[in-house]
Amino acid sequence: MPKDETVLITGANGEIGHGLIEHLHTGRRARIIATDIQPLDSDLKPMCQTFLQGDITDPDLIGQLGQSPFTTIFHLASILSTKGERDPELAHHVNVDGTLHLLQLAAEQSRREGRPVRFIYPSSIAVYGLPDLETKARHGRVVREGEWCSPATMYGVNKLTCEHLGRYYALHYRSLEPATTRIDFRALRFPGLISALTVPTGGTSDYGPEMLHHAAQGKPYACFVRPDSQLPFMVMPDAIKALLLLEAAPRENLHQLVYNVTSYSPTAAEILQMILRSFPSAQLTFAPDERRQAIVDSWPADIDDSAARRDWLWKAEYDFRRSFEEYLTPSVHQRYA
Numbered sequence: 001m002p003k004d005e006t007v008l009i010t011g012a013n014g015e016i017g018h019g020l021i022e023h024l025h026t027g028r029r030a031r032i033i034a035t036d037i038q039p040l041d042s043d044l045k046p047m048c049q050t051f052l053q054g055d056i057t058d059p060d061l062i063g064q065l066g067q068s069p070f071t072t073i074f075h076l077a078s079i080l081s082t083k084g085e086r087d088p089e090l091a092h093h094v095n096v097d098g099t100l101h102l103l104q105l106a107a108e109q110s111r112r113e114g115r116p117v118r119f120i121y122p123s124s125i126a127v128y129g130l131p132d133l134e135t136k137a138r139h140g141r142v143v144r145e146g147e148w149c150s151p152a153t154m155y156g157v158n159k160l161t162c163e164h165l166g167r168y169y170a171l172h173y174r175s176l177e178p179a180t181t182r183i184d185f186r187a188l189r190f191p192g193l194i195s196a197l198t199v200p201t202g203g204t205s206d207y208g209p210e211m212l213h214h215a216a217q218g219k220p221y222a223c224f225v226r227p228d229s230q231l232p233f234m235v236m237p238d239a240i241k242a243l244l245l246l247e248a249a250p251r252e253n254l255h256q257l258v259y260n261v262t263s264y265s266p267t268a269a270e271i272l273q274m275i276l277r278s279f280p281s282a283q284l285t286f287a288p289d290e291r292r293q294a295i296v297d298s299w300p301a302d303i304d305d306s307a308a309r310r311d312w313l314w315k316a317e318y319d320f321r322r323s324f325e326e327y328l329t330p331s332v333h334q335r336y337a
């Protein structure tokens with residue numbers, strides 16, 4: 001990204017926002033306009049040119065954001081799957097109406113500035129919905145982008161809807177009028193994410209990071225899924241890498257608008273064993289919660305990210321062992337020292 005470009009980051013104070021802002025500030029020196037419903041952490045403030053606290057469903061906030069011209073939007077703000085099941089209408093409002101506002105903002109910016117606006121959208125494995133454990137065991141290991149898209153959560157429905165909205169705005173928006181807007185929409189479907197610096201809230205893959213952060217603080221933790229539960233995961237540095245690689249990919253190399261990305265697929269028992277290697281006295285147990293278990297059971301055990309590897313040379317840096325030995329364990333040790 002040339003230095004004179006400006007990026008808008010929504011959900012800036014969240015897990016991905018932290019890593020992304022640090023990278024864009026130090027690595028690329030991009031001008032950053034950030035927004036979040038929460039106040040921005042003090043360490044991130046000096047890295048952002050502008051921070052606006054507010055709700056992305058609020059038209060006033062969208063109006064204020066629209067005053068600065070930007071070239072890329074990373075739309076990270078979202079209500080995650082467990083919180084979304086507790087208040088499905090709120091999840092729809094924030095996740096879908098909020099995204100629609102931002103797509104309209106991107107279209108307006110593109111029309112006004114006479115150039116395309118890149119719209120980078122983190123979707124999720126939650127868009128998949130396998131009907132039962134037998135099907136998951138038989139088909140859940142190599143799920144491609146077009147398969148099993150029948151989500152069982154409001155969050156998954158919202159993510160799938162927004163992928164379609166992005167495709168619509170990129171390819172068909174105001175198709176009856178002369179073309180004046182160009183939205184370069186690019187989405188990736190993340191697996192569960194694990195960061196050494198932040199703990200997610202309201203998700204269902206949260207048992208992975210929660211086990212680690214409790215162990216590192218010497219606090220007991222009862223994992224809310226069965227030991228054999230298996231999901232794809234990725235550490236935060238790889239998630240940031242994926243977002244930036246997708247953003248930088250030449251448009252002509254992209255043969256689809258939505259891509260799976262993943263790193264490794266441990267069971268909950270394997271995560272626990274890996275944590276015990278670094279924190280042998282960790283008090284980790286299993287106490288499955290039927291409803292959250294059902295969500296995890298509906299998500300694939302693994303996903304096929306060969307399209308991302310082919311089109312934009314995606315490759316995770318961290319496998320399961322390296323994630324813990326070189327990133328998670330040393331960083332959480334330092335964090336809670």
Ligand code: AKB
Pocket residue numbers: 080081082123124125126155190191192193202203204205206
């Ligand atoms: C969640 O658990 O809701 C998220 C996700 C898998 O997108 N972490």
